[in-house]
Amino acid sequence: MQRDRFSSRLGFILAAAGSAVGLGNIWKFPFEVGQGGGAAFVFIYLIFCFVLCFPVMVAEIAIGRKAQLNPVGAFKALGYSNWVFIGYLGVICGVLILSFYNVVAAWAFGYFIDILFGHFLSGEIAFNEFVSDYIKIGAYSILFMGGTAFIISRGITEGIEKAAKIIMPLLLIMILILIIYALTLPNAIEGIKFYIIPDFTQITGKVIYSALGQAFFSLSLGMGAIITYGSYFSKDSNIIHSAIAITLMDVGVAFLAGFMIFPFVFYQGIETTGGAGLIFMTLPRVFEALGPQLGIIIGSLFFLLLSFAALTSTISLLEVPTAYLVDEKKIPRKTATWIAAIIVFIIGVPSLLSNGAIESLTHFVTLKGAGEKSFMDFIGLIANDTFLPLGGFLLSIFVSYVWKKENLNKEIALGTDGSSGNWVEGYVDIALTYICPLLLGAMFTITVLDNFFGISLLNRVLS
């Protein structure tokens, strides 16, 4: 059977940008900015997106497109069966990320519904009550995972591409409406100043480390989502141009998100260092303060935006195990999708219960360096902070030292006018050989030593 494909370059770009743009951009990015001292963090994040992540994105698209298979099959198809473990690592990582990402997506959707009905859920107590209500969150999680599976089961063009083509433009419109509104609030200018005027004294090792992790997560790299999407990408499309477009869109949305969040935050004079709760605990307070009618409109619009952004990412996450089951186990797409969705949902149940519902999961482990973590935070640490940089590190090593740059460049040259060898391509080669393995290897090492062994390289060397 012919492999299903994106019908156009735009379709691929929107789907991949949809994967990239997610909770990471709208929920995580602003609070990382808040904790990382504002514009200085943004500045470093931008550098990492282009210098480090863009080359990895090119490599992932090229591997996927060359092999025309899921991450596990891809390494076999290229002739390197010894390296399939990178593919397995990717599939496992995708499953783990989706298992808790879907829970946060369910929070966003639940907030949308509650605010729509006039319950603002503002403040910490309301948040804690909300996330520990496992029946409600369970129901929203099933709904979210079910919606994701429904879209994927329809295939690449009819499912993934169509959804991206509808959701991505809507997302942009919603963000613009919210920014315009946010900028009219008193103190908006203070928020913008905090956001865009860098104070370089704020740059510490920790800020650099978080910016790196955020950039990599935000571009959906290191776990095979982009390899999988690349496998549905037409041979006569330009990889470099597409990767630039995807990176720009992702960075663009993250950057825009700050222009809506910080005016909101400064309007209420709320601490910018609110952490993970910045979006769920503090923003509803702002929406409530806008009064019942306006608050409902702006608040529900915001959480609808967050849910949509999450949906195009959950789609790409679920597509990884699905493609694996379809290609490697020869299971029909519809069945494969639902099997993957059910397995991931079950793996996510402890995460769902680890925010107050069950004590032992809420206080799951105490790590030497990282201290106490809930089950959900623990999985986040393993998948996002440990496996993703490890996957990216191994992938760069594979491409530059095993598959070799000639093969990479051959794949990149397809869909161009043949005058290969421009400086961007030259940069990609150099980055994958030196910069990416070095930075990603460092990130992996720092994470492991810091969190699991309590040896903080960041404090010793970089601050």
Ligand code: PHE
């Ligand atoms: N990039 C997504 C976000 O920013 C998350 C994601 C990570 C999606 C890895 C797919 C793969 O929310």
